[in-house]
Amino acid sequence: MLHDRKFYYYNAEEEGPSDPTLAGTEGLHKNYIDTTGMKVTAFEETDQQGKWFGLQVEEEFGTRIGGEVEDGQVQRLVTSVKEERDEWLTNLRYASRPKFTHPDDPRAVDCMESHEKFSILAGKNWCRSCGGVFLKVNTVQKELPELLYDEPVTVCRPCDTGVKKNSRWIAKVPKEQRSLKKKAAPAAATDAVVGGAKRGMKKGMNFMKKGVGAVSSAAADATGIEALAVEIKLEADHAGYMTKLGDIRKNWKRRWFLLDGSGTGILTYYEDEVAHGEGGSKVGVNEKGTIDMRHVIKVEASPDDPERLLMTTQDPETGKEREWQFRSSTTEDRDKWVAVLEMAQDKFVGKTMGSLLGGLRASQAPAQPGGSAEEGVPPG
Secondary structure: OEEOOEEEEOOOHHHOOOOHHHEOOEOOOOEEEEOOOOEEEEEEEEEOOEEEEEEEEEOOOOOEEOOEEOOOOEEEEEEOOHHHHHHHHHHHHHHOOOOOOOOOOHHHOEOOOOOOEOOOOOOOEEOOOOOOEEOHHHEEEEOOHHHOOOOOEEEEHHHHHOOOOOOOOOOOOOHHHOOHHHHOOOHHHHHHHHHHHHHHHHHOHHHHHOOOHHHHHHHHHHHOOOOOOOOOOOOOOEEEEEEEEOOOOOOEEEEEEEEOOOOOOEEEEEOOHHHHOOOOOOOOOOOOEEEEHHHEEEEEEOOOOOOEEEEEEEOOOOOOEEEEEEEOOOHHHHHHHHHHHHHHHHHHOOOOHHHHHHHHHHHHOOOOOOOOHHHOOOOO
């Protein structure tokens, strides 16, 4: 079953989802192949049972682990009906085309080969082989019959020479972690883990800094499931690049964000990671702006864009609301930002800065013999 540039396969038809668009989230797929950059070859063979028409599907590569590249999967599929094989051949070759990098993607600010800035005279050109965006000088026109293009199309020079993989912009999941057959878990179990993590933040930051990996294992043991479909690890502090929509000019700019979730509850954004300062800057130094999590009234994932998140703040003096829009490079990164911002909202909304700074000083003070949490000494 093909969906969202993934080729899912199952042990039996009844293990598949009720609708193809639910592949990956419903049903028990044995595994899947990332189709971007995969090679599809048709073949025929004959045995005692007759003539067979088949396809060999070769995934370009798997995930990078510690700098190493995991070998991609190779699957051989056969049918006794030639027309059926030919139809799958066409569908899989279309599926091997890449997803084009979104114009708002932080990686699309510069040419993805030379890292030079785009301009009105030096515009963006999307490679039909890898989906990246490049200056025209770094592209060629090339025929790609294996991707079912009838005429020459734009291809970046690395793809043209073959020195880089076509699927190099894809963040891939290790093969052993892809199977819902082995890692099936009801949505309630995952919700319980996330909810428990959020409640744990209110009880003490030490719990959250351990993440919820241990909770995932405990939930898996309790339910008899080998592992949860989604393992979430969250910490109070979080940092990384996102693009932000301007409030006045309404243009997108890439910024480096830092959430101080264990201290002041301030989300600070800088021009880039270098401006943030080597070893970390304090709030008020080099920042382009700040957002006080005490004034956040809503954090949510955009229903229209899988990589966008929305946040609404309210001015405590005027009551005026502002909607902030951010985009991450991947849906996974967006979802993690939503989770940590929601937890920071739960922790800080309604508190005064004086109480936060007082609590921070108390948590840093040395414990006195016989002290208690009520006396400002954190519990052991």
